[in-house]
Amino acid sequence: MQNINQFVKLRKEKLERIKALGVEPFPVSSQRTHLISQVLCDKESWINSNEEVYLCGRLVAMRRQGKIGFGNLEDASGKVQIYVQRDLVGEDIYEHFKLCDAGDFIQICGTMFFTQAGEYSIKASHIKLLSKNIRPLPAVKEKMENGRVIRYDEFADIELRYRKRYLDLLLNPSHRSVFEMRSRIISAIRRFMDERGYIEVETPILQPLYGGANARPFTTHHNTLDVDLYLRIATELYLKRLIVGGFERVYEIGKNFRNEGMDRTHNPEFSLMEFYEAYSDLRGMMDIAEQLFRHLAKDVVGKAEFIYQGHKINLWGEFRRATMLELVLEHSGYDASDLDYDRALAFCKSHKLEIPPEAGIGRLIALLYEHFAEEKIIQPTFVCDFPKEISPLAKSLPGNPLFADRFELIIAGNEFANAFSELNDPFDQRARFEAQVRMRELGDEEASTLDEDFLEALEYGMPPMGGQGIGIDRLVMLLTENDSIKEVILFPQMKPES
């Protein structure tokens, strides 16, 4: 009977043998003079210098043979082969070494050399156990062939990879690099915004009212205040309050929480950047989105084309700008520009679309857009002129009461950004909220609530401005060419194991 506990038992017995040798298996101190990457460059001069270096890391492979042994040592910067010879390190250290397993953290002191097989390695003069592995790691082996790494028995079970992400990161270097890239992307976004005079702010996650998007919230409770609170579904209404307060350019990168379904592009908690710029408008928001996407592709990832959801997406070109009505016509053949409600309703019904209660012409147009057009928009496209009915926080198009000055940036059928010329007329905003409240009363659980405090802030005056939200997870998916949001979130939401 050898289940995982039997392996653990064997390792524990080994731990006792180590202690019996007088070796501390989890010592406090370690010594490191160099990263592995440092000894990997300029190999000849390391060898000629004969300098002793101290390396630390995890032993990821062991090849012992009699009185010598080889292993692979890995730290965050790289991987190098170690060579341990009994005659060089002495009997005691060699006995100590024999009790080391793949998975242990060790410290090695030695000089660099080439083995007979030509492998650049460190020749140990001393070895010290830094942390004993008690639970053996899944065995993944790899070899080089024609300069390419071939991996055997990769840790590939998708569910295990997400539930035990540390193993995924440890055993699958390509998955670790996705999260390194995610970090670089977010740093680059911050620099990009900072350079444009934006300041980064933090607004509440626990909110007495939720708003700024249409979604069902998570609810929690504050014991001392004895009030229910919501986890934010957006940062919008707080960031706008800051513009009222005199900041002119603010952004926030953070988690939002929406109590809705999970799938390839949705996780209940997800990262969003929202930013607001006084005296800008929708055109300014398009420019900034285009520049940001191009910058990230060009200067952070270093390429123009990305394979995403089976499509080749180009991020260097100019993004298409088209109105929702144009796209409906293009993909359904239906021209809704006459804004004829009855005709549009008949067309929707003829395609068996479910008509939301109290839907006006705007909602019908949105329905047609979502049904016929959205998923067919592949290359980056700013979809402009959203119906006002579904845009309660956006300014009306001048001279057009049915449409709002809003775009969504669509790539491969997915929304990547959503931006408005922000509504700053407190009377109009109140009317929009009231319309939302009526939708809620009609059973629309995702309709906004009326935020009196926000309306009061608007009454003090808010400058005209552009605002935008960009989904960070999806952006990372695109830039790292991953089709599932779980591949770019370190610990995605999973059902509890039963």
Add this chain to the structure above:
RNA sequence: GGUCCAGUAACUCAGCGGUAGAGUAUCUGCCUUUUAAGCAGAGAGUCGCUGGUUCGAGUCCAGCCUGGAUCACCA
């Protein structure tokens, strides 16, 4: 939520009515330049769970659990 696919040793997988298999990992022995080290040997499993059909069930059927794909809804 609907539909389809998957779950067998620690890892990767084969087996698809007739005694549970392989490679890796593990354990024992040998081995002083290996590198998916090698050689010899050994141990290791409630075949996701619960029922059913059958003389006999990883294998067929039903329900459930977990995951994936897809559709519907949402960013």
